[in-house]
Amino acid sequence: MTLKNLGSKTEVLSLLGNDVLASTAVGSAVDIQGYEGSAAFVLAAEAGGSGITYAIKITECDTSGGTYTDVTDGAFTTTSANTALVEKIYLNVSELKQYLKISSTVAGGTGAGAVAVVALASKKYG
Numbered sequence: 001m002t003l004k005n006l007g008s009k010t011e012v013l014s015l016l017g018n019d020v021l022a023s024t025a026v027g028s029a030v031d032i033q034g035y036e037g038s039a040a041f042v043l044a045a046e047a048g049g050s051g052i053t054y055a056i057k058i059t060e061c062d063t064s065g066g067t068y069t070d071v072t073d074g075a076f077t078t079t080s081a082n083t084a085l086v087e088k089i090y091l092n093v094s095e096l097k098q099y100l101k102i103s104s105t106v107a108g109g110t111g112a113g114a115v116a117v118v119a120l121a122s123k124k125y126g
Contacts, residue, residue: 009122015041016102018116021054027102029064032093032121039093039121043076045085046113048106054079054115055105060097068101081108093121 013035016027045054058074061067071091079085102117 010120011035011123013119013121014116015058015100015119016056016104016115016117018044018114020113021045021048021104021106021111021115023110024105026059026068026104027117029061029099029101031064031098032096032100033098034124035093035121036124037092037094037122038090039119040088040090041074041117041119042088043085043115043117045079045115047082047084048079048111048113049082049109051081051108052111052113053081053107054085054111054113055107056115056117057103058091058117059101059103061099061101062097064099066099068099068103070103071096071100084113093119 055078056076058071059068
């Protein structure tokens with residue numbers, strides 16, 4: 001998939017706000033119903049500390065409060081211990097369920113690094 005029409009229809013969606021990720025957590029639901037086509041999902045993770053790793057994945061559901069399941073090809077590379085990572089993955093939001101959440105697993109102790117996940121997605125009707 002490729003991103004096209006990066007113009008007035010493209011918006012930045014915050015799936016996980018930039019903050020220190022100290023422990024395993026699940027983000028808030030983000031409604032993607034008004035978007036279509038390919039979207040770039042970008043993870044920016046600061047080094048979390050000695051022995052700390054972050055495993056970040058995108059999950060989906062038909063309702064905001066329902067049971068979320070992993071998105072196929074929606075997992076970022078698990079960070080190496082005490083190493084920063086910036087990574088992007090592409091997904092077709094037209095093929096995803098209406099609501100997305102970020103699921104994060106912190107391993108190796110208490111994380112001390114900031115982590116953020118954003119998406120660049122195009123509105124259906126701009």
